[in-house]
Amino acid sequence: AQSVTQLDSQVPVFEEAPVELRCNYSSSVSVYLFWYVQYPNQGLQLLLKYLSGSTLVKGINGFEAEFNKSQTSFHLRKPSVHISDTAEYFCAVRIQGAQKLVFGQGTRLTINP
Amino acid sequence: ETGVTQSPTHLIKTRGQQVTLRCSSQSGHNTVSWYQQALGQGPQFIFQYYREEENGRGNFPPRFSGLQFPNYSSELNVNALELDDSALYLCASSSRGQGGQTQYFGPGTRLLVL
Numbered sequence: 741a742q743s744v745t746q747l748d749s750q751v752p753v754f755e756e757a758p759v760e761l762r763c764n765y766s767s768s769v770s771v772y773l774f775w776y777v778q779y780p781n782q783g784l785q786l787l788l789k790y791l792s793g794s795t796l797v798k799g800i801n802g803f804e805a806e807f808n809k810s811q812t813s814f815h816l817r818k819p820s821v822h823i824s825d826t827a828e829y830f831c832a833v834r835i836q837g838a839q840k841l842v843f844g845q846g847t848r849l850t851i852n853p
Numbered sequence: 854e855t856g857v858t859q860s861p862t863h864l865i866k867t868r869g870q871q872v873t874l875r876c877s878s879q880s881g882h883n884t885v886s887w888y889q890q891a892l893g894q895g896p897q898f899i900f901q902y903y904r905e906e907e908n909g910r911g912n913f914p915p916r917f918s919g920l921q922f923p924n925y926s927s928e929l930n931v932n933a934l935e936l937d938d939s940a941l942y943l944c945a946s947s948s949r950g951q952g953g954q955t956q957y958f959g960p961g962t963r964l965l966v967l
Binding site: 774776782783784785789830832834838839840841842843844845 | 888898909911955961
């Protein structure tokens with residue numbers, strides 16, 4: 741069965757600093773990869789996804805992620821964060837042909853002024 | 854384009870009661886998935902509905918059941934509520950064969966069981 745590990749439960753950074761949120765997954769078959777963001781008391785919003793093709797994917801709000809098959813990772817990056825990026829970020833995988841998304845435990849990103 | 858909507862937004866029930874949560878899928882989507890998100894956790898897959906039939910189920914007991922209607926909207930029913938059922942329930946819609954079946958989530962229903 742597949743699993744997702746988000747290596748940091750909390751990441752504090754200063755405004756305008758770069759950030760990387762780490763995600764590793766385990767699966768013996770091909771997967772689709774996703775990052776979602778959850779603002780306080782809200783549902784999940786899709787940030788970006790990797791389905792196939794270029795391993796560097798760009799999403800909304802200036803975020804990007806790179807799929808590394810050999811390291812089974814899909815780390816999320818932003819070169820300069822803003823206060824409004826404060827939220828919980830979830831990495832998720834779905835096996836091709838399967839129905840369910842499998843989520844990591846989440847990383848809480850806190851931006852300090 | 855209408856996004857995924859859920860009702861109600863909040864709900865308080867007592868142990869042993871039954872609850873029904875509702876979800877309207879995004880326009881053009883024919884598949885609905887339900888997830889449970891306990892406090893401080895990532896969402897856990899409950900089940901998925903496609904063409905009005907259950908199409909995959911996670912590790913949840915039979916007292917969690919659902920329906921999908923011809924207009925692709927869906928209901929999640931939970932019987933004999935337990936305290937541990939307190940959580941945010943998320944509905945996601947997607948379309949078979951499009952965009953890797955990317956799932957788009959609604960705002961959720963927060964259920965508190967006392």
